Amino acid sequence: MRVLASAPAKVILFGEHSVVYGKPAIAAAIDLRTFVEAELRDDGRIRIEAHDIKVPGLTVSFSESEIYFETDYGKAAEVLSYVREAINLVLEEAGKKTGVKVSITSQIPVGAGLGSSAAVAIATIGAVAKLLGLELTREEIAKLGHKVELLVQGASSGIDPTVSAIGGFIYYEKGRFENLPFMELPIVVGYTGSSGPTKELVAMVRRRYEDMPELMVPIIEAMGKLVEKARDLITAELDEEEKLRKLGELMNINHGLLDALGVSTKKLSELVYAARTAGALGAKITGAGGGGCMYALAPGKQSEVATAITIAGGTPMVTQISREGLRVEATMP
Numbered sequence: 001m002r003v004l005a006s007a008p009a010k011v012i013l014f015g016e017h018s019v020v021y022g023k024p025a026i027a028a029a030i031d032l033r034t035f036v037e038a039e040l041r042d043d044g045r046i047r048i049e050a051h052d053i054k055v056p057g058l059t060v061s062f063s064e065s066e067i068y069f070e071t072d073y074g075k076a077a078e079v080l081s082y083v084r085e086a087i088n089l090v091l092e093e094a095g096k097k098t099g100v101k102v103s104i105t106s107q108i109p110v111g112a113g114l115g116s117s118a119a120v121a122i123a124t125i126g127a128v129a130k131l132l133g134l135e136l137t138r139e140e141i142a143k144l145g146h147k148v149e150l151l152v153q154g155a156s157s158g159i160d161p162t163v164s165a166i167g168g169f170i171y172y173e174k175g176r177f178e179n180l181p182f183m184e185l186p187i188v189v190g191y192t193g194s195s196g197p198t199k200e201l202v203a204m205v206r207r208r209y210e211d212m213p214e215l216m217v218p219i220i221e222a223m224g225k226l227v228e229k230a231r232d233l234i235t236a237e238l239d240e241e242e243k244l245r246k247l248g249e250l251m252n253i254n255h256g257l258l259d260a261l262g263v264s265t266k267k268l269s270e271l272v273y274a275a276r277t278a279g280a281l282g283a284k285i286t287g288a289g290g291g292g293c294m295y296a297l298a299p300g301k302q303s304e305v306a307t308a309i310t311i312a313g314g315t316p317m318v319t320q321i322s323r324e325g326l327r328v329e330a331t332m333p
């Protein structure tokens, strides 16, 4: 039997990084997906085919008679650790020891702040669980995805695997989530083209937090309050235009606070300011930062903002919120 499952990327609208310190955050699944096909193998081996991962630095040297591969295979194995841990956890949960092959294709840029690690973990868990006949709820799958991120990254709030498993628009705090009323968000995502590993950025913020708690604690507190304000706005009976304008203002404040944490870069700031100048109501980093992506809220100005992002050297993506999280696409004999 073969199973094909998919899971979506996400944007964190408010509260990245502070969510790791137990503060709330708001995120939405978006319509870019990672697809994982899983099938049993009877030789007991785990085989992973990752079609979108580029490991830099394949080096060979050769003389007339010999060829040497100098590539760091340790690095290649490390890149697949989200998938490996996801498979191991499901096998453990099912109490089974069997060979599995998974094949991955993805539409999500890697290390770009759009939750590619969570999507690959959730789609793998979903596909392998179905393959083994293990009945898991989306919440249970989200919890296993959180475990995978904790094992690989050392620290994770769990928001990315939760939104990837559940889908839609959510408010998240310390492992619990609530669905927010669905709203059309006219957003444009801007990709800097470079990546920032979440593990390293979270560790960098932790160092700054421990070095200067007297400065960092109030910043994290302010981020938490800002997220609560954003939730009140999203759920309020307000005129749509007024709502989006106020949310934009909160995005700009959130971006400034993230800059104070040290996770912005020159390129991210350039894309943020280009979007604001082109008429976005607000623009900020999304995800871990250090490269990766920003997003802008731009009702009626999405194409102007996309052009401004391109001129500033980024790649714009006009995306929609995905109501669906983990999806089993097909089960084949």
Ligand SMILES: Nc1ncnc2c1ncn2[C@@H]1O[C@H](COP(=O)(O)OP(=O)(O)OP(=O)(O)O)[C@@H](O)[C@H]1O
Pocket (backbone or CB within 6 Å): 034, 050, 051, 052, 053, 078, 079, 080, 081, 082, 083, 104, 105, 106, 109, 110, 111, 112, 113, 114, 115, 116, 117, 118, 120, 160, 196, 197, 198, 199, 286, 287, 288, 289, 292
């Ligand atoms: N298609 C894929 N196939 C296999 N592994 C993947 C794939 N996509 C992502 N990964 C794993 O996830 C890692 C990137 O995760 P990381 O958390 O650093 O960034 P992100 O999830 O894209 O952004 P963020 O966590 O800020 O939202 C990759 O190095 C790789 O280990």
Ligand SMILES: C[C@@](O)(CCO)CC(=O)[O-]
Pocket (backbone or CB within 6 Å): 012, 015, 016, 017, 018, 019, 020, 113, 115, 155, 156, 157, 158, 159, 160, 198, 202, 287, 288
């Ligand atoms: C940076 C961070 O807050 C979001 C990454 O998308 C990390 C996490 O919540 O686990």
Ligand SMILES: [Mg+2]
Pocket (backbone or CB within 6 Å): 115, 116, 117, 118, 160, 198
């Ligand atoms: Mg990640």
